[in-house]
Amino acid sequence: MHGGRHRVRRSGPERLDVPTLVGGLAATGVGVLLLLDSVGALRLSFGWLGPALLGAVGAYLLAGGLAQRRR
Numbered sequence: 001m002h003g004g005r006h007r008v009r010r011s012g013p014e015r016l017d018v019p020t021l022v023g024g025l026a027a028t029g030v031g032v033l034l035l036l037d038s039v040g041a042l043r044l045s046f047g048w049l050g051p052a053l054l055g056a057v058g059a060y061l062l063a064g065g066l067a068q069r070r071r
Helices: 018-038 046-070
Strands: none
Touching: 018 046
16 A cells, blocks of 8 residues: 555546436436326327427437537
8 A cells, every 4th residue: 555545436427428318308308298198287189299209309419419529
């Protein structure tokens, strides 16, 4: 040992993975909407699902493009 110092390694990612975070939040948002619809708290028709999924995919792609540009 050198002077009683220990090197501690952090486990986990070095940087925040923004596209994964945005994708998870978008999937969670769509899931919450589906859950609220199934318990009757919201009245959603089938026509909202397509735009909601396209918005989630678009948010993921946008976050991925912006994160890649920063590297």
